[in-house]
Amino acid sequence: MNTSTNTQTNAQKPKILVARAIFPEALAQLEESFEVRSNQADQILTPEELKKELAGVVGALVTGSERIDAQALAQAKDLKIVANISVGYNNFDVPAITTAGVMATNTPDVLTDTTADFGFALLMATARRITESEHWIRAGKWDKWSIVNNPLGMDLHGSTLGIIGMGRIGQGVAKRALGFGMKVIYHNRSRLAEADENACGASYVPKDELLRTADHVVLVLPYSAQSHHTIGEKELALMKPTATLINIARGGIVDDLALAKALREKTIFAAGLDVFEGEPSVNPELLKLSNVVLAPHIASATEKTRRAMVDLAIDNLRAALGGKKPPSLINAEVFKAE
Numbered sequence: 001m002n003t004s005t006n007t008q009t010n011a012q013k014p015k016i017l018v019a020r021a022i023f024p025e026a027l028a029q030l031e032e033s034f035e036v037r038s039n040q041a042d043q044i045l046t047p048e049e050l051k052k053e054l055a056g057v058v059g060a061l062v063t064g065s066e067r068i069d070a071q072a073l074a075q076a077k078d079l080k081i082v083a084n085i086s087v088g089y090n091n092f093d094v095p096a097i098t099t100a101g102v103m104a105t106n107t108p109d110v111l112t113d114t115t116a117d118f119g120f121a122l123l124m125a126t127a128r129r130i131t132e133s134e135h136w137i138r139a140g141k142w143d144k145w146s147i148v149n150n151p152l153g154m155d156l157h158g159s160t161l162g163i164i165g166m167g168r169i170g171q172g173v174a175k176r177a178l179g180f181g182m183k184v185i186y187h188n189r190s191r192l193a194e195a196d197e198n199a200c201g202a203s204y205v206p207k208d209e210l211l212r213t214a215d216h217v218v219l220v221l222p223y224s225a226q227s228h229h230t231i232g233e234k235e236l237a238l239m240k241p242t243a244t245l246i247n248i249a250r251g252g253i254v255d256d257l258a259l260a261k262a263l264r265e266k267t268i269f270a271a272g273l274d275v276f277e278g279e280p281s282v283n284p285e286l287l288k289l290s291n292v293v294l295a296p297h298i299a300s301a302t303e304k305t306r307r308a309m310v311d312l313a314i315d316n317l318r319a320a321l322g323g324k325k326p327p328s329l330i331n332a333e334v335f336k337a338e
């Protein structure tokens with residue numbers, strides 16, 4: 001961890017924590033206004049280290065790697081805001097943060113299109129066996145063009161796409177599917193307004209019906225105790241043997257061991273995963289399979305979008321510390337206008 005040094009003496013500046021590496025220009029800007037404890041080495045802090053670092057700072061920029069709960073906040077008496085550089089905030093124990101009187105924010109909207117693009121990319125790579133084909137070439141196995149003895153995939157055009165979790169990103173995936181001539185069905189905790197359904201050409205169906213009828217299933221729902229293992233053995237058994245499953249939501253939404261079994265036994269065709277239970281570890285059973293495309297949680301990872309996420313988190317932090325309502329405040333009840 002580094003502490004900033006700057007022309008204005010740090011003694012006059014409020015102290016903040018930047019818990020993971022961010023773009024150097026963003027860090028330099030923060031250092032003009034704050035005494036910054038920063039982690040440009042990008043080593044994930046242990047819970048004990050995080051607790052120590054949060055003690056004595058007024059604001060913190062964190063990511064999904066930092067669990068913010070009562071234990072982390074135990075000594076954070078001056079803390080006013082924890083700004084997540086992520087739209088998902090299952091790393092936050094929101095009731096505990098609220099009880100501590102700390103504002104919690106996330107980074108919605110700025111990553112919607114980038115993440116929806118990636119969901120579609122992963123779907124195409126999975127259905128058309130792109131990474132498997134590349135490995136096949138690199139292994140020197142491509143000796144001729146063949147009608148039947150080349151990797152044969154599944155079509156997107158004319159197929160039915162089932163989206164579970166129809167927030168901003170789910171709707172973004174649906175809109176992309178329209179361009180591919182897909183029929184879109186969705187399941188969500190609450191049904192969308194008719195105008196929103198029409199805008200993305202999607203029809204609401206019960207979850208089991210979606211799993212039975214979709215040719216491709218994309219998961220985009222937030223992780224919570226309720227959504228843990230939304231897709232397990234029972235749900236996988238409902239899917240078509242020709243179907244693909246794409247997870248751009250969170251590890252834990254899918255029972256990865258049950259998925260590996262379904263892929264191994266070919267009760268579903270293939271899967272594309274950007275997130276994993278216990279990541280960055282990946283279940284070794286998944287690693288043995290060729291009908292799964294693996295990505296290291298990069299759905300929002302374009303330079304432009306990651307910069308926009310950092311900028312929004314900083315806007316949230318500056319607003320909170322300047323007595324203004326942060327643009328993406330999660331626990332509005334903590335905000336007291338000055």
Ligand code: DGY
Pocket residue numbers: 064085086087088089111300
């Ligand atoms: C998000 O913003 O939730 C991404 O998954 C990064 O954590």
